[in-house]
Amino acid sequence: xxxxxxxxxxxxxxxxxxxxxxxxxxxxxxxxxxxxxxxxxxxxxxxxxxxxxxxxxxxxxxxxxxxxxxxxxxxxxxxxxxxxxxxxxxxxxxxxxxxxxxxxxxxxxxxxxxxxxxxxxxxxxxxxxxxxxxxxxxxxxxxxxxxxxxxxxxxxxxxxxxxxxxxxxxxxxxxxxxxxxxxxxxxxxxxxxxxxxxxxxxxxxxxxxxxxxxxxxxxxxxxxxxxxxxxxxxxxxxxxxxxxxxxxxxxxxxxxxxxxxxxxxxxxxxxxxxxxxxxxxxxxxxxxxxxxxxxxxxxxx
Amino acid sequence: xxxxxxxxxxxxxxxxxxxxxxxxxxxxxxxxxxxxxxxxxxxxxxxxxxxxxxxxxxxxxxxxxxxxxxxxxxxxxxxxxxxxxxxxxxxxxxxxxxxxxxxxxxxxxxxxxxxxxxxxxxxxxxxxxxxxxxxxxxxxxxxxxxxxxxxxxxxxxxxxxxxxxxxxxxxxxxxxxxxxxxxxxxxxxxxxxxxxxxxxxxxxxxxxxxxxxxxxxxxxxxxxxxxxxxxxxxxxxxxxxxxxxxxxxxxxxxxxxxxxxxxxxxxxxxxxxxxxxxxxxxxxxxxxxxxxxxxxxxxxxxxxxxxxxxxxxxxxxxxxxxxxxxxxxxxxxxxxxxxxxxxxxxxxxxxxxxxxxxxxxxxxxxxxxxxxxxxxxxxxxxxxxxxxxxxxxxxxxxxxxxxxxxxxxxxxxxxxxxxxxxx
Numbered sequence: 161x162x163x164x165x166x167x168x169x170x171x172x173x174x175x176x177x178x179x180x181x182x183x184x185x186x187x188x189x190x191x192x193x194x195x196x197x198x199x200x201x202x203x204x205x206x207x208x209x210x211x212x213x214x215x216x217x218x219x220x221x222x223x224x225x226x227x228x229x230x231x232x233x234x235x236x237x238x239x240x241x242x243x244x245x246x247x248x249x250x251x252x253x254x255x256x257x258x259x260x261x262x263x264x265x266x267x268x269x270x271x272x273x274x275x276x277x278x279x280x281x282x283x284x285x286x287x288x289x290x291x292x293x294x295x296x297x298x299x300x301x302x303x304x305x306x307x308x309x310x311x312x313x314x315x316x317x318x319x320x321x322x323x324x325x326x327x328x329x330x331x332x333x334x335x336x337x338x339x340x341x342x343x344x345x346x347x348x349x350x351x352x353x354x355x356x357x358x359x360x361x362x363x364x365x366x367x368x369x370x371x372x373x374x375x376x377x378x379x380x381x382x383x384x385x386x387x388x389x390x391x392x393x394x395x396x397x398x399x400x401x402x403x404x405x406x407x408x409x410x411x412x413x414x415x416x417x418x419x420x421x422x423x424x425x426x427x428x429x430x431x432x433x434x435x436x437x438x439x440x441x442x443x444x445x446x447x448x449x450x451x452x453x454x455x456x457x458x459x460x461x
Numbered sequence: 462x463x464x465x466x467x468x469x470x471x472x473x474x475x476x477x478x479x480x481x482x483x484x485x486x487x488x489x490x491x492x493x494x495x496x497x498x499x500x501x502x503x504x505x506x507x508x509x510x511x512x513x514x515x516x517x518x519x520x521x522x523x524x525x526x527x528x529x530x531x532x533x534x535x536x537x538x539x540x541x542x543x544x545x546x547x548x549x550x551x552x553x554x555x556x557x558x559x560x561x562x563x564x565x566x567x568x569x570x571x572x573x574x575x576x577x578x579x580x581x582x583x584x585x586x587x588x589x590x591x592x593x594x595x596x597x598x599x600x601x602x603x604x605x606x607x608x609x610x611x612x613x614x615x616x617x618x619x620x621x622x623x624x625x626x627x628x629x630x631x632x633x634x635x636x637x638x639x640x641x642x643x644x645x646x647x648x649x650x651x652x653x654x655x656x657x658x659x660x661x662x663x664x665x666x667x668x669x670x671x672x673x674x675x676x677x678x679x680x681x682x683x684x685x686x687x688x689x690x691x692x693x694x695x696x697x698x699x700x701x702x703x704x705x706x707x708x709x710x711x712x713x714x715x716x717x718x719x720x721x722x723x724x725x726x727x728x729x730x731x732x733x734x735x736x737x738x739x740x741x742x743x744x745x746x747x748x749x750x751x752x753x754x755x756x757x758x759x760x761x762x763x764x765x766x767x768x769x770x771x772x773x774x775x776x777x778x779x780x781x782x783x784x785x786x787x788x789x790x791x792x793x794x795x796x797x798x799x800x801x802x803x804x805x806x807x808x809x810x811x812x813x814x815x816x817x818x819x820x821x822x823x824x825x826x827x828x829x830x831x832x833x834x835x836x837x838x839x840x841x842x843x844x845x846x847x848x849x850x851x852x853x854x855x856x857x858x859x860x861x862x863x864x865x866x867x868x869x870x871x872x873x874x875x876x877x878x879x880x881x882x883x884x
Contacts (some may be wrong), residue, residue, distance in 0.1 A: 211545040212564035297708040319646060319708025320864055407648055408707040409861035424538060426850030426882065
């Protein structure tokens, strides 16, 4: 008996050759397109490589030392972290709200779910262009606000440093909400109805049901949604590039934009690689610690 | 062993892919095949390039030139990409010579040929050598003005001194006219007033300022630069630019000015190509006024194509580039569409068969007359060009000064950016 039971359990591990071939192919692609470039970039970050020059010299940690005094880098990191934090909170709160609104099964609600996911499907470049027309000084938003009498004169949504930061945040949150809605919807649908029925029998109100059942039971979905939101925002490039190009006066320059500028405008591949390494470390630390924190919350359930 | 195969296949496929991207500049049987990096604009169309290439090919036997078109007008960026991927073209139109010459990628022209054919042979020379024939020039910026709006505010003549300029702005504002249009949404356009003021005040007094900055003898935080930057800040604070100018895109700033929404527009002389032909006489131009009214022309000599140091056939590449650069037909589109000032020796505007506006002719006279010409700040391609990356810092400072009083802080940032770029 024992032998048979063991042999049954072991069988899938030995695996069928097709499956291991797929796994190996995946691993190979991962190594080729993730591990190798990261290692190459790590090596470049120790050199003064310039795309126009034939040779690059090893400069040790000098690029990393330079980062400590780079005020443009500090500003871009500050903006990126602010954006990541604020947009993640807003997009996930909105995502939970939309998910609860759309958590019905009738056809119209299923259609609305598709609509809610739309911003996430669109390319960031297209989103950027559409919003640039909406937020332009003579754009749709100002037209509407002026004709409604809300404002007297057009607001330069993209033309003053503070408002541009806000505008980028709103657009990014709009895009991300599509994703967080879908993740939270899936999580909502996995909550057993019996829990709500029992709570109602116990006389729990709407708010209590949300606080005691819905919100804690959403935890696994929230963990995924928050982590992916953070990672997406930390590397945000396309929307900003189209919407503001990092301006005005570099106020919306994300670290990703700064890296591109260092590498392809300033010809400093070495230093740009060092900044990329920093962004990688920052992203990894934030993603891991946030995941660990949220996982602990899941365990508490 | 069998399990490893997919990985090996993947690697092999990837290697094969990277191997495909080699340059295709080899010479064919009998003749040479050369690659030529160009870029397209509304006035420099695909047809313009095809015709001009065909005409030059006729003058050089046994050469075939293959056109490469940069995906945007930023041909420097594309040339760098091509270089990084081992596909540096044989010929490169209107790139910034200093960027590529420092890396030893360009081949200088024969100085005798340059001296024989151009008005300012060393106009865009980099460290004493000419990498791009100085075929045309620009004034960056001129102050264009709308004569009708000046008349509306009872302004009789364009200003010569800075105090007259400020008085003109005040009068226009009092008359309900936006004094100066600014396309601040595009960083380069946002910097135009500052380019004008720094060129006039700083370079006008000390034409070697940029070379001295390289040597560390002068700084952006010096009193004269601060005074100049403060002038721009004052214009902003007094409301002489339109509201929310940082939200106006460059393209919109052109239409705003030509449709009479503002009285003046500080822009490179390429704006001459956008002056409305049907009422061109309504527009005039003057130069950024100086303290004492002396005339300073912020000048930049551009040019045609650079030759790669690595080209497979230097003789043919040079012959083609020289033929192209001396063909008057190629100048017509540049003059009419881009407002470029031709710099061929011994030719007048009539020799190019062009129809130009009065404001073009007036502007061109600044080029041909003897006067104080300085390198347009941040636009020069000669020894006065700023280090790589500094232009962005400069644009950013121009935008920042639109909303911040911290002139000292912005200038200190420029010094820091300069020091790290030249390290």
